Amino acid sequence: MNLKELNVVGKRIPKLDAAKKAMGRAEYIQDIKLPGMVYGKILYSRYAHANIVKMDTSRARALPGVLCVLTGDDVPKKMRMGFYKDNPPLKKGKVCSFRDEVAAVAAISPEIAKTALDMIEIQYEELPGIFDPEKAMEPDSPLVHDYHKTNVLNLPWKLHYGDVEKAEKESAFVVEERFTTQWVSHCCLGTSGAIALFDSSNNLTIYTNTQIPSLAQKDFLESLKAMGLENKRARVIKPIIGGGFGSKLDTYAYEHIAILLAHACRRPVKILFDRVEEFKAISTRQPTVIYIKQGCDKNGKLTFRDMRMVLDNGAYTSWGATTPSVMMMPITSLYRVENVRYEAKCVYTNNTYSQAMRGYGNPQATFAIESTIDMLAQKAGIDRVEMRRINRNQPGDLTPQGFKISSCGLSECIDAVEKEMDIKGPREKGVGFGIASLIHVGGGARIYKSDGCGAILKMDDYGKVDIFTGGTDMGQGLDNITAQIVAEELGLLVEDINVVHSDTDVCPWDVGAHASRSTFVAGNAALGAAKKVKAVILEEAAKTFGVSPDQIVMKARNIFVPGDAEKTMPIDKLLRKVHFSPQGKMLMADYFYDPDNENMGKDMKGNMSVTYAFGAHGVKVRVDEETGKVEVLDYVAAHDVGRAINPLLLEGQVYGGVVMGLGYALTEEVVTRDGKNMNPNFRDYKLFTAKDAVRIKAPVVETYDEYGPFGAKGIGEPGCVPTAPAVANAIYDAVGVRITTLPITPEKVLAALKEKKKRPLN
Amino acid sequence: MKEFTYLTPTTVEEAVSLYGQHSETAKYMAGGTDVIVKLKEGWMEPDYLISLKKIEELSELRKNDATGDLTIGATVTHAVLEKSIMIQKEYPIIHDAVSNIGSLQVRNVGTIGGNLINAVPSADGAIPMIALDGISLIQGPAGERSVAVKDLFIEPYKTVLKPGEILKKITIPAQAPRTGSAYIKFGRRAAMELPLIGIGVLLSLEEDLETCAKARIVLGVAGPTPMRAYEAEKLLAGQRITEDILRQAGEKAADESKVRDSVRGSAWHRKEMIRVQVRRMGLKCMDIIRNNR
Numbered sequence A: 001m002n003l004k005e006l007n008v009v010g011k012r013i014p015k016l017d018a019a020k021k022a023m024g025r026a027e028y029i030q031d032i033k034l035p036g037m038v039y040g041k042i043l044y045s046r047y048a049h050a051n052i053v054k055m056d057t058s059r060a061r062a063l064p065g066v067l068c069v070l071t072g073d074d075v076p077k078k079m080r081m082g083f084y085k086d087n088p089p090l091k092k093g094k095v096c097s098f099r100d101e102v103a104a105v106a107a108i109s110p111e112i113a114k115t116a117l118d119m120i121e122i123q124y125e126e127l128p129g130i131f132d133p134e135k136a137m138e139p140d141s142p143l144v145h146d147y148h149k150t151n152v153l154n155l156p157w158k159l160h161y162g163d164v165e166k167a168e169k170e171s172a173f174v175v176e177e178r179f180t181t182q183w184v185s186h187c188c189l190g191t192s193g194a195i196a197l198f199d200s201s202n203n204l205t206i207y208t209n210t211q212i213p214s215l216a217q218k219d220f221l222e223s224l225k226a227m228g229l230e231n232k233r234a235r236v237i238k239p240i241i242g243g244g245f246g247s248k249l250d251t252y253a254y255e256h257i258a259i260l261l262a263h264a265c266r267r268p269v270k271i272l273f274d275r276v277e278e279f280k281a282i283s284t285r286q287p288t289v290i291y292i293k294q295g296c297d298k299n300g301k302l303t304f305r306d307m308r309m310v311l312d313n314g315a316y317t318s319w320g321a322t323t324p325s326v327m328m329m330p331i332t333s334l335y336r337v338e339n340v341r342y343e344a345k346c347v348y349t350n351n352t353y354s355q356a357m358r359g360y361g362n363p364q365a366t367f368a369i370e371s372t373i374d375m376l377a378q379k380a381g382i383d384r385v386e387m388r389r390i391n392r393n394q395p396g397d398l399t400p401q402g403f404k405i406s407s408c409g410l411s412e413c414i415d416a417v418e419k420e421m422d423i424k425g426p427r428e429k430g431v432g433f434g435i436a437s438l439i440h441v442g443g444g445a446r447i448y449k450s451d452g453c454g455a456i457l458k459m460d461d462y463g464k465v466d467i468f469t470g471g472t473d474m475g476q477g478l479d480n481i482t483a484q485i486v487a488e489e490l491g492l493l494v495e496d497i498n499v500v501h502s503d504t505d506v507c508p509w510d511v512g513a514h515a516s517r518s519t520f521v522a523g524n525a526a527l528g529a530a531k532k533v534k535a536v537i538l539e540e541a542a543k544t545f546g547v548s549p550d551q552i553v554m555k556a557r558n559i560f561v562p563g564d565a566e567k568t569m570p571i572d573k574l575l576r577k578v579h580f581s582p583q584g585k586m587l588m589a590d591y592f593y594d595p596d597n598e599n600m601g602k603d604m605k606g607n608m609s610v611t612y613a614f615g616a617h618g619v620k621v622r623v624d625e626e627t628g629k630v631e632v633l634d635y636v637a638a639h640d641v642g643r644a645i646n647p648l649l650l651e652g653q654v655y656g657g658v659v660m661g662l663g664y665a666l667t668e669e670v671v672t673r674d675g676k677n678m679n680p681n682f683r684d685y686k687l688f689t690a691k692d693a694v695r696i697k698a699p700v701v702e703t704y705d706e707y708g709p710f711g712a713k714g715i716g717e718p719g720c721v722p723t724a725p726a727v728a729n730a731i732y733d734a735v736g737v738r739i740t741t742l743p744i745t746p747e748k749v750l751a752a753l754k755e756k757k758k759r760p761l762n
Numbered sequence B: 001m002k003e004f005t006y007l008t009p010t011t012v013e014e015a016v017s018l019y020g021q022h023s024e025t026a027k028y029m030a031g032g033t034d035v036i037v038k039l040k041e042g043w044m045e046p047d048y049l050i051s052l053k054k055i056e057e058l059s060e061l062r063k064n065d066a067t068g069d070l071t072i073g074a075t076v077t078h079a080v081l082e083k084s085i086m087i088q089k090e091y092p093i094i095h096d097a098v099s100n101i102g103s104l105q106v107r108n109v110g111t112i113g114g115n116l117i118n119a120v121p122s123a124d125g126a127i128p129m130i131a132l133d134g135i136s137l138i139q140g141p142a143g144e145r146s147v148a149v150k151d152l153f154i155e156p157y158k159t160v161l162k163p164g165e166i167l168k169k170i171t172i173p174a175q176a177p178r179t180g181s182a183y184i185k186f187g188r189r190a191a192m193e194l195p196l197i198g199i200g201v202l203l204s205l206e207e208d209l210e211t212c213a214k215a216r217i218v219l220g221v222a223g224p225t226p227m228r229a230y231e232a233e234k235l236l237a238g239q240r241i242t243e244d245i246l247r248q249a250g251e252k253a254a255d256e257s258k259v260r261d262s263v264r265g266s267a268w269h270r271k272e273m274i275r276v277q278v279r280r281m282g283l284k285c286m287d288i289i290r291n292n293r
Helices: A018-022 A058-062 A110-118 A164-170 A213-226 A253-265 A275-281 A319-333 A362-380 A384-390 A410-420 A478-490 A518-545 A571-579 A647-666 A723-735 A746-758 B012-025 B035-041 B078-083 B085-090 B092-098 B104-109 B112-118 B126-131 B230-236 B243-256 B267-291
Strands: A038-044 A050-056 A066-071 A101-107 A121-126 A158-161 A173-181 A193-198 A204-208 A234-237 A269-272 A288-296 A302-314 A339-348 A431-441 A453-459 A465-469 A497-500 A553-555 A558-560 A568-570 A587-593 A612-623 A630-640 B005-007 B026-029 B048-051 B061-063 B070-073 B135-140 B143-148 B153-155 B166-172 B179-186 B197-205 B212-220
Touching: A038 A110, A038 A253, A038 A275, A050 A101, A058 A066, A066 A110, A066 A253, A101 A110, A101 A253, A158 A319, A164 A288, A164 A302, A164 A339, A173 A362, A193 A253, A204 A213, A204 A253, A213 A234, A213 A253, A253 A269, A288 A362, A302 A319, A302 A362, A319 A339, A319 A362, A319 A431, A362 A384, A362 A431, A362 A723, A384 A410, A384 A431, A410 A431, A410 A612, A410 A630, A431 A723, A453 A518, A465 A478, A465 A518, A478 A497, A478 A518, A518 A553, A518 A571, A518 A587, A558 A571, A568 A571, A612 A723, A630 A647, A630 A723, A647 A723, A723 A746, A746 B267, B012 B026, B012 B048, B012 B135, B012 B166, B026 B035, B078 B085, B078 B092, B078 B104, B078 B112, B085 B092, B092 B126, B092 B179, B092 B197, B112 B126, B112 B166, B126 B179, B126 B197, B126 B212, B179 B212, B179 B267, B197 B267, B212 B230, B212 B243, B230 B243, B243 B267
Parallel strands: A038 A269, A204 A234, A302 A339, A465 A497, B005 B048, B026 B048
Antiparallel strands: A038 A101, A050 A121, A066 A101, A158 A339, A173 A288, A193 A204, A193 A269, A288 A302, A431 A612, A453 A465, A453 A587, A553 A558, A558 A568, A612 A630, B061 B070, B070 B166, B135 B143, B135 B166, B179 B197, B197 B212
8 A cells, every 4th residue: 555645545634513612503412402301319328338128209399390200119130231231220128339320310491300309308327338448358347248259250350471489589689569549530521411201112212322322222232121021122312421431331320320210100201410420420441459579680681470450349240240351451462471460350349339431451551561661670770761672662572462464664763752851861959760661452342242443334326424423432533533534545635535433223333432442443444345346336436447446547527537638537426327227336345344453262362453552751840859749841752653544633643641540640649538538529539630631742643553443453442551550650760759549639749758768778 | 400480680779679579589690601501410400590791880990099998799701801001010929810710702701709609629710809808798688798719708609699699899908019919729630620739829918028027828629718828917917028038828827728729739738838939829819019110
């Protein structure tokens, strides 16, 4: 492929819906109002752990304007959420966390619904709660779910490749540390919401903020079945959403409650979260306690990596409990290391439960790995950048977990960071540099049985394309990527392409917008459909021009034989000719792309992704040694992206990821006390503001991956993966303290500095 | 949010009279950056909301060149103060404090009077007004009265204002020559932040440019209300200002403070910040005085 000849791919085309959003014309769930629609509200538990002794909803039911009141008694027994199926949408008999839904109301106005909630009387009997996952593993700990017999979940997160113990004995240098990471919120600016409605035959339509229209449809169909509505249809429509970041990879109680309410009162029911609810009732990133040991030989070559984690599962189970499957990727495959062991235990507590969030466990694992790489380099007396070069992944590698590294630009990424930042150079007092690398899936991720995406493409008589993709744009730019790929392949302009997505009645199946997979998988699906249509067009043009199809070029809305001025015509003219002739044709094609990656086997081995994304981040910080405050002075985030389909959007992804990562590293934290969220607002939840954001350089390393559409790999998540360890390493470089718990607040830094002063010099 | 009637008087007298008619069912509002939040959250449910924004005399910002007094009307916005060259040059402590309140949007709407009357321990605007010995002029059904800004606060969300009273303006008396002042809001992020601790220092020097004629050390979030660290001020008065004595003043101020642990930060760190920042702000005052020579 001669990349210089590309006309649309590789261009900085602004997000297609940017103007619509800027002008307030984009339709979010907040904007949608259906005829006859009523409003649902949810009542949450008053305790972290308690028996529900008595419940009286009679006053709420009697309130004028209230259509129905539901409690746990109204939920069919089999209606359970999450992959562990331990979470009914309304709880009965017992509550296990503050976010437990205990009742729901539908009323003609949100105000009446809220008043009705206040009229529901519940008598609780408080039970001792358990909030520390390590304590919850102790035999005499209170049980979160009695039926489960133990607080430890039955999950398979365990692997051992090579011989870690032998390798440790043979290592010249070994470091060991304990790290902890916190709950953080996705902080989607658009709060969550859903509207459910049934038609007269009990088929469901649900407008909902989701990243997984097809899998959500499956969840909703299961709910319908549990409600006794077998063989019904469920149509999932995702309106424009104000951010996903993984928060919408599972279905939530509010969606199932909207369905129950809509069915009970035969009206469209809308449930819309306010910001406090968004903070309290939307699942966070998975918090972790990490024990890590790494070793190297005298030359700095990694010999082993041994990790153990305890994950606070919260009271119920969502995708947070499966993040170890992705943590395994950096654990086994970030740098070359042959002997690896890992075990993770997910433990029930009376805290909130976690979900997927950008990076899916990778930022947590990479924080521990990359912090200890610096510690190991120091112990071995090897420069930390060189330490990373010595152990870098390379094209053609087969990692212990069975990952086949196709393209790999890690080396170039490290070079790019060094080029932009004088990491080894002199620095002022209190100033330090940090570096950390990343590996992430870049070519899909076979977590589910299928990692596929379908696309349907049709062309009209005017040279315009409608492409119906299974992929979901949630602001990340899949609309652009799809349009640019299709326009490139068919010799059209981006404005000729209409991308239709996020409606299960119209669009083909897709596993969801996650795992940085949309550009790669949905991009390949769109490209496949475009190629099929192109083949037909070329065949028809060949007949018209009297040449063979391979002599014909489609470019800038024209189809022609290069060098022959006679043999050229606008594409739309050809399309009409093909359509309006005897036995005419409409140009349509479908394509289902399922990447050639593998599910993990029992030993956790398998090539999870067709290709892997790599990157290296460098950061310069200044630490105020009297206050502990860390100021980020400079940031470089270099990524191997295969190929940038749209450099403008790609940089946006990197900037956004880095800022999210910096918040994770320095400021963001859901503060809890005995299971209660103490900062459910943007005043006290310290999300970075525009004023906190730093200038980020985002060098792009293009390795032209052979499997990616036009060579591209995924880049959605990597930006926030190595940020925290890069910052922690820079702080160590600046003032000599190693912070092992996130976020790295001024208090923690100052406490560590004081501790260090107390210690005699070694 | 409960429905209410929005009233827009154009004089203080009219506003007070409207309050008289509706008494407890009415609330005053200046910029609304606190009141609107309280309304939305249901913490405040008035039937009548009396806006003070249309009262022209309340938005006056003027320096009397003859007396040296500075008058700041209660509805002067943070943005107006922030952008005033006169404030930047002559009252740097005010500039420091208001230019980091909330966000640009909040500063465009929020007022200095509202910031004071909301009476949170973290009110950035209160610190410079206290440090500058500001006097607040209050008008109510019983007429006018003056209260030093330092005596305005009783406890969180409570001031000495009686029902129906309006804060009209703050008067800053003429500053002594050779005066420097500075404020720092210490927080975790650069905007939309409540300070973990707020520290304002004002120093006036004798002609020798070394001896302290007057010192003010004012702390925010160090107790239930903004507070002066009197003992620390005494320690500086009449003394030669050095980094060492400023350090001692910081220690003293930290001892005087009534900081506590909260979700936002712990007491020990707040004390530590008082120690460090009193010294740093003192040194900044010295720099300002020297640079103004």
